[in-house]
Amino acid sequence: MTSRASVRRFNVLSDAQAVAAEAAERLISRVQANNGRPAICLTGGSGPKALYALLGSSDYHARIPWDRVHWFIGDERFVSETDERNNMAMAKDIFLNRCAPPENVHPIPTEAGDPDMAARIYENDLQTFYGTRHLEPVKPLFDLVLMGLGPDGHTASLFPGAEALDETERWVVGVGHAPVEPFVPRVTLTFPALASSHEMLFLATGEAKRGILSRVMAGAPLPAARAHSNGDTTWLVDAAAAEQMK
Numbered sequence: 001m002t003s004r005a006s007v008r009r010f011n012v013l014s015d016a017q018a019v020a021a022e023a024a025e026r027l028i029s030r031v032q033a034n035n036g037r038p039a040i041c042l043t044g045g046s047g048p049k050a051l052y053a054l055l056g057s058s059d060y061h062a063r064i065p066w067d068r069v070h071w072f073i074g075d076e077r078f079v080s081e082t083d084e085r086n087n088m089a090m091a092k093d094i095f096l097n098r099c100a101p102p103e104n105v106h107p108i109p110t111e112a113g114d115p116d117m118a119a120r121i122y123e124n125d126l127q128t129f130y131g132t133r134h135l136e137p138v139k140p141l142f143d144l145v146l147m148g149l150g151p152d153g154h155t156a157s158l159f160p161g162a163e164a165l166d167e168t169e170r171w172v173v174g175v176g177h178a179p180v181e182p183f184v185p186r187v188t189l190t191f192p193a194l195a196s197s198h199e200m201l202f203l204a205t206g207e208a209k210r211g212i213l214s215r216v217m218a219g220a221p222l223p224a225a226r227a228h229s230n231g232d233t234t235w236l237v238d239a240a241a242a243e244q245m246k
């Protein structure tokens with residue numbers, strides 16, 4: 001897949017709530033720009049929780065055409081959908097169960113026999129939604145992809161040194177071992193699938209992200225620094241995380 005030159009921007013906002021509000025506005029803009037079936041790829045971890053709460057709040061709820069928007073997830077912990085560590089379960093609890101029609105919510109099937117099998121099923125789900133098995137540069141898979149920043153520089157479940165980083169064909173792969181908590185196998189979208197997007201939005205807030213964020217900024221070859229959209233890639237960070245960038 002070829003890609004046009006992508007643009008990466010860093011926006012420093014006052015605090016985590018300002019980051020969530022800016023992310024919500026961008027998500028709504030992307031949804032409004034697509035009159036068909038906008039596809040949003042969510043992320044796990046604790047970083048996006050404030051954003052998810054905003055999207056389900058009365059102020060924002062009316063601005064989203066819930067019947068048209070489809071919600072995917074960029075990576076999943078290979079635990080049951082009732083396990084509190086399940087990423088899509090977290091998003092469902094916070095807003096999707098109340099707001100989105102169930103058929104518009106696309107979880108990674110962790111009831112499949114193993115992570116590889118779950119990855120193949122999810123890849124097929126994504127390809128069915130997209131309409132073909134090959135990603136076309138002129139037709140991004142996602143309108144918006146949300147991403148987080150892990151303590152070791154991972155993003156989605158793309159960990160430093162992992163084989164999944166070199167994947168060029170598969171859209172989704174199983175990850176047998178996670179080097180950070182929770183230490184459960186994962187299923188993750190790959191760089192090419194995540195790149196097939198109009199916009200990728202990283203959310204990094206709080207002092208705990210400061211050290212790893214400064215490494216990303218300095219150009220360390222970490223997965224989170226390598227991940228990009230073929231469209232726009234924006235990092236929304238708060239002042240606490242960005243301290244060393246000043």
Ligand code: 6PG
Binds near residue numbers: 044048075077149
């Ligand atoms: C996961 C994630 C992962 C996450 C980062 C940041 O399943 O854990 O999708 O990539 O985004 O680890 O997590 P926090 O937001 O909790 O710091």
